[in-house]
Amino acid sequence: MAESNESQWWASESFWRKCAIFVTAGMALVLVFLTFHTLYAIGAGSDAGRVPAYAVINYRIDYVPNDERGHLVPEIGPMVPLFGEVMNEAEAKALVNHGKLTVQARNCMNCHTLLGNGAYYAPDLTKAWLDPGWGNEQARELLMTMFLKDPVANARTFGTNRRMPNQNLTDDEIRGVIAYLKWMSAIDTNGFPANFTTLPQDGPIYEPESEASEEDAS
Amino acid sequence: MTVGALNYADLSIGKKLAIKYFTVAMVLFLAQMLFGLIAAWQFIAPDFLFGILDFNVNRMVHINAMVVWLLYGFIGSIFWLIEDESGVPLVGARIAEATFWILTVAVVIVVLVYLFVQSGPGETATLWLINEGREYIEAPRWADIGIVVCMVAIFYNVLATFLKGQWSGISGVLVLDLIALAGLYLAGMFYTTNLPVDQYWWWWVIHLWVEATWEVLVGCIMAWGLIKTLGARRKIVTTWLYIEVALMFGSGILGLGHHYFWIGTPEYWLGVGGFFSALEPIPLVAMVVHSVYDAGRHAFRSNNHPALAWLIAHAFGNFLGAGVWGFMQTLPQINLYTHGTQWSSSHGHLAFFGAYVTIVVAFIYLALQKLRGDVWMSGGLVDRGRKWKWSLVLTHVGMVGMTIALLIAGYEQSFVERALGGSTWQAYFEGQMRPWFVEAMWWRMIFGVLMTVGVVLLLWDFLTIGAKETKPMLEVRSLDEEPEPEETEVGEVGVATQGS
Numbered sequence: 001m002a003e004s005n006e007s008q009w010w011a012s013e014s015f016w017r018k019c020a021i022f023v024t025a026g027m028a029l030v031l032v033f034l035t036f037h038t039l040y041a042i043g044a045g046s047d048a049g050r051v052p053a054y055a056v057i058n059y060r061i062d063y064v065p066n067d068e069r070g071h072l073v074p075e076i077g078p079m080v081p082l083f084g085e086v087m088n089e090a091e092a093k094a095l096v097n098h099g100k101l102t103v104q105a106r107n108c109m110n111c112h113t114l115l116g117n118g119a120y121y122a123p124d125l126t127k128a129w130l131d132p133g134w135g136n137e138q139a140r141e142l143l144m145t146m147f148l149k150d151p152v153a154n155a156r157t158f159g160t161n162r163r164m165p166n167q168n169l170t171d172d173e174i175r176g177v178i179a180y181l182k183w184m185s186a187i188d189t190n191g192f193p194a195n196f197t198t199l200p201q202d203g204p205i206y207e208p209e210s211e212a213s214e215e216d217a218s
Numbered sequence: 219m220t221v222g223a224l225n226y227a228d229l230s231i232g233k234k235l236a237i238k239y240f241t242v243a244m245v246l247f248l249a250q251m252l253f254g255l256i257a258a259w260q261f262i263a264p265d266f267l268f269g270i271l272d273f274n275v276n277r278m279v280h281i282n283a284m285v286v287w288l289l290y291g292f293i294g295s296i297f298w299l300i301e302d303e304s305g306v307p308l309v310g311a312r313i314a315e316a317t318f319w320i321l322t323v324a325v326v327i328v329v330l331v332y333l334f335v336q337s338g339p340g341e342t343a344t345l346w347l348i349n350e351g352r353e354y355i356e357a358p359r360w361a362d363i364g365i366v367v368c369m370v371a372i373f374y375n376v377l378a379t380f381l382k383g384q385w386s387g388i389s390g391v392l393v394l395d396l397i398a399l400a401g402l403y404l405a406g407m408f409y410t411t412n413l414p415v416d417q418y419w420w421w422w423v424i425h426l427w428v429e430a431t432w433e434v435l436v437g438c439i440m441a442w443g444l445i446k447t448l449g450a451r452r453k454i455v456t457t458w459l460y461i462e463v464a465l466m467f468g469s470g471i472l473g474l475g476h477h478y479f480w481i482g483t484p485e486y487w488l489g490v491g492g493f494f495s496a497l498e499p500i501p502l503v504a505m506v507v508h509s510v511y512d513a514g515r516h517a518f519r520s521n522n523h524p525a526l527a528w529l530i531a532h533a534f535g536n537f538l539g540a541g542v543w544g545f546m547q548t549l550p551q552i553n554l555y556t557h558g559t560q561w562s563s564s565h566g567h568l569a570f571f572g573a574y575v576t577i578v579v580a581f582i583y584l585a586l587q588k589l590r591g592d593v594w595m596s597g598g599l600v601d602r603g604r605k606w607k608w609s610l611v612l613t614h615v616g617m618v619g620m621t622i623a624l625l626i627a628g629y630e631q632s633f634v635e636r637a638l639g640g641s642t643w644q645a646y647f648e649g650q651m652r653p654w655f656v657e658a659m660w661w662r663m664i665f666g667v668l669m670t671v672g673v674v675l676l677l678w679d680f681l682t683i684g685a686k687e688t689k690p691m692l693e694v695r696s697l698d699e700e701p702e703p704e705e706t707e708v709g710e711v712g713v714a715t716q717g718s
Contacts, residue, residue: 013387013453013456013457017460019461020461020463020464023464024464024471027467027468034487034490035418037484038483039418042415042418044412050483050484093411096411104344104349104409107274107275107337109352110275110277111273111274117420117558119277120559121257121277123643123647124558124641124646132642158643158647158651159647161264161265163268165269169340176340188482189482190550194637194640195639196641197640197642
């Protein structure tokens with residue numbers, strides 16, 4: 001206490017300036033390193049298996065307990081193509097892309113959350129494709145289409161009266177949004193949301209009449 | 219300069235620009251309150267303006283007005299302090315003036331399009347012209363590019379001015395921080411189909427702004443403010459600033475990981491994000507220690523009581539809102555249930571207010587003092603300081619009330635919707651209908667109105683404070699002008715106390 005700050009290295013300006021520079025540079029380097037790995041790991045269809053290829057919309061998707069990881073994980077099941085049409089990766093990507101563009105263009109994120117991010121006025125969309133509210137696998141696509149076509153008339157507000165305004169979606173936009181939601185439900189989110197119950201999925205499995213482009217869909 | 223009169227014409231060019239930025243900021247602050255109230259009311263009465271101004275539009279304007287007005291407040295603060303700090307007049311004044319008008323016209327167009335066009339077809343053109351549809355950075359791409367160009371121009375003003383004049387620790391940190399702040403915005407300016415990749419970069423902008431570069435920027439502003447209001451010793455303030463940068467970037471850069479728990483990113487982010495974000499409150503504690511130390515060291519003898527009060531509010535608000543409220547839900551084990559609920563909303567409200575609104579308000583009080591001809595703003599104001607004191611109380615009571623209400627709603631939502639109901643849509647709506655949630659929305663509305671009254675009073679005070687004062691500003695003796703102390707710390711405090 002008897003000495004002024006200059007004589008104490010740990011209280012000096014120059015020591016802390018160097019600390020600030022080295023700590024910042026060090027942390028930024030670690031972040032850049034992790035970013036390279038993460039971007040590889042979250043590529044659609046990457047070997048890491050966290051984010052599926054877009055053609056996953058050709059398959060039944062479920063969300064099941066995994067004992068090893070201790071939480072729910074997406075499970076890719078047998079072929080149950082969206083709208084009954086088998087798509088190759090490029091077609092599936094184009095459809096999902098149209099859906100994502102639509103979701104951004106209609107500003108869905110300022111009511112809903114996607115992967116838990118967004119606003120809290122309306123339900124989370126992460127597992128919307130698997131929500132038990134759609135009844136069963138066979139009815140789901142039709143109900144989703146009808147709902148998106150006229151969300152005011154088909155409102156299901158469970159007594160809150162919080163309706164979704166009509167977004168005047170075109171048929172193509174609706175197909176895109178549903179494809180986007182189906183693909184989103186197959187992303188490995190480390191068990192978010194927890195305790196989720198999926199709708200029963202026991203509808204018919206797709207029987208290829210000829211050689212559909214299955215190999216593209218891995 | 220006449221004490222009490224508006225001395226706008228006598229201000230330097232940088233300070234005139236600052237006043238312009240502050241003016242637009244306050245208009246947007248009012249807009250933020252208005253659209254926040256509408257959105258809050260829609261939680262209670264969902265039919266209100268249904269199909270005309272839907273929740274997503276109001277909420278977007280609410281948060282965008284906030285981001286933009288805070289940025290305006292920061293830019294204004296930088297233009298205000300730059301000439302004093304560098305010792306030379308602002309370089310590139312004409313460019314700076316043009317930038318202000320371009321930026322402001324762009325902001326007005328963006329807001330009008332948000333309100334009257336609202337959304338567009340699912341095509342790339344919509345993202346370029348109307349709305350990007352990504353929370354916080356909804357501004358369409360043309361505006362993104364305009365914002366970057368304006369930021370480069372402002373950066374030129376700042377850099378060129380310091381290059382011509384003198385450098386200091388504060389200006390060095392400020393310039394480096396501005397590079398990072400502007401550069402990070404680029405991470406949010408592209409489209410990809412892959413949602414996890416989209417959200418990965420989106421968080422680079424949002425998190426590395428508000429939990430890293432904005433914090434350091436307000437650290438610089440705070441440092442300068444303490445020197446001005448209290449006469450704090452520059453050497454001590456600068457050393458503290460370096461410590462805060464080390465702690466802030468040391469925890470905040472990898473603290474980014476707490477946004478990567480559930481978006482498809484690898485599992486190591488649970489550990490990295492959980493650990494480093496748990497450390498994020500430490501620099502905020504340091505800031506509280508710093509400002510309380512400085513205020514106490516000078517026995518609260520300041521030349522600007524409202525500014526000092528808001529600076530202290532900043533220190534505590536930043537610690538509580540960003541630090542404690544963030545820490546409460548930052549570990550993945552709890553975040554699994556709170557992510558995407560009103561917990562985040564509770565944290566967001568108190569953090570943005572505590573960390574950023576307070577410091578901009580404090581700085582505006584500093585600017586107004588000069589604008590009114592270095593008028594008296596210490597104790598014993600003409601109206602006994604009623605307006606600034608009541609606006610301080612009302613805004614804080616309103617904000618804390620909203621925060622607690624939203625937190626209760628968040629608890630309930632985490633429990634009923636997430637833990638018990640398993641996050642289905644039905645569970646979501648069940649959670650929204652429980653009395654704790656419904657009542658919380660009413661309390662949030664009531665406290666929101668209270669806060670709005672406080673903001674209106676604050677703006678009224680901005681327009682009138684000092685107008686009827688005749689006394690000049692209290693001279694605060696800067697400790698830098700004293701000889702280096704040879705006595706002990708205790709002795710120094712004794713000297714400061716005598717002076718008050």
